[in-house]
Amino acid sequence: MPDRAIIKANLKNTLTKTDFQGVNSVYKGKVRDTYEKDGKYILVTTDRQSAFDRILASVPFKGSVLNLFSAFWFEKTKDIIDNHLISIPDPNIAIVKKVTILPVEVVVRGYITGTTDTSAWVNYKNGERLFCGVQLPEGMKKNQKFDTPIITPTTKEEKHDAKISRDEIISKGLVSEENWNKVEKAALAIFQRGQEIAAEKGFILVDTKYEFGLDEMGNVILADEVHTPDSSRYWIADTYEERFNAGEEPQNFDKEFLRIWFVEHCDPYNDEVLPDAPDELVEELSYRYIDIYEKLTGKEFKYNADMPIHERIQKSLNQYFSG
Template sequence: MNNTITQTNFNFPGQKSVYKGKVREVYNINDEQLVMIATDRLSAFDVVMPKGIPYKGQILNQIATKMMKATEDLVPNWLTATPDPNVAVGQLCQPFKVEMVIRGYLSGHAAREYKAGKRQICGVAMPEGMQENDKFPQPIITPATKAEMGDHDEDISREDILKRGIVSEEDYEVLEDYTKKLFQRGTEIAASRGLILVDTKYEFGKTKDGKIVLIDEIHTPDSSRYFYTEGYQERQDKGEAQKQLSKEFVRQWLISNGFQGLEGQVLPEMSDAYIKTVSERYIELYEHITGETFVKADVSNIQERIETHVLAYLKP
């Protein structure tokens, strides 16, 4: 389990600053481009687990870059190059301080809210009489405010976003439009692979010339939930849990071990054997969603490999 990358401390030419998120570390180069490194860190309930998951960063980065290429005809994105399996390089953007969450099904956080008796989420009504994992009549957008590392993201309504001036109405309409288009394309891609895209989140930023672009990740197991199409309806009819490919299985494992990120709760220890199964599940999702066999990168010295590739790319 030692061959993982859980933190970086590079000093690239022209480096201005480093932002360390829950999973990604972003290096600002000359206030012009960003070098984004996907680490093997795993976060759940907004808490970063102490051990890395082998190949997770590579999987996230490669799914995200493939999905950006598969949607760039619909929505512009920040990406310009992928010099290393764990690295994406793109335009410097000013991120919007909201995550655009879109849900096609009553699952995860929405299902937990519904079970607690709530029939509204982020100001959006949810129909009566639904059971967990039922499909919504139409996908619903349930934004969240962006959190710094260690803080919980918060549900927020469209009305509050506009009232608090977090995003202008003009820009928010673009974010909503892009979110719907990306989810529709993601749904089609998933369906072609025998999967259902249940819910996902998108993040957007503005380039220096004021263009709104998709940033960060897209349609990865960290940002999305997938079900298998085969057997979905039978499982719903029988009231059984859905077979899914997402990070939800980690959340469920944590819940079963008494942890939901709440104050006073102790993080359960993940054994090496369990970490190996998490890695295998991530590889399984990669192969299902991309339709390609996962090729493991050389992990004998990940830090050195990344540094070599990024320096070669940045060389004038």
């Protein structure tokens, strides 16, 4: 079980901004900062919690949890397809092979759900039956399981990701047909593996997003993050059916409460400066990330908090690259 005392003690010991020495900064993403050294990429997962296209809070241990979560899934799927992971020299760092990320996000869905305009459910409710090139049957209800998981790709855009079909991906030359076939096959197999392992722990892996890349030999490999609570949706398995039949929403890993707090206390789309989220909410979110990590992986989360986090990671980097 997560330790609330340790979480509380580390509410200010979080990784929001990074400025590491001895490595070259390449890219600052929404959640991760990428550095480079000796031809490898260093993915640093921060504690940033993003929503409304901005940073809402810094959540203790979130970066570690996400990074270790991904590492767990890379290990569990490496027999299906090679991945970018080389080493985890610190809970917040992944040393990875540099790849050319394919310009398509590979979304796999086992259930029809969602609330945004790229979600399968909202499109379906609005009458769309051909979704990203996939023909959907009549009469589906919200949160219903698909007969078999479907792939609904989106393009990787600066602003809003746009839906795209298999045929368009190939005809526009975004990915070659040969490589896209490999991507589809791997994505479905990884998703199935994810669903099986989640089910053993009492979870449903509902949907997820993969990023694949080409390595220096031109091979398709799995990159980015895998089956983390930021890239995937999980529901609690044993209450799903009863709730679905009663027309209720499934129990989920929910970070919606933080978004709701901001909507109620400011205008998160327009205000220049946002208020600080209350400590109790940040603590609760940290608890939930650690909790789902422990339950899903069956591993105990190790709190690595005896040092300021930025200092610890710098030390880990120095050690890794001097060794």
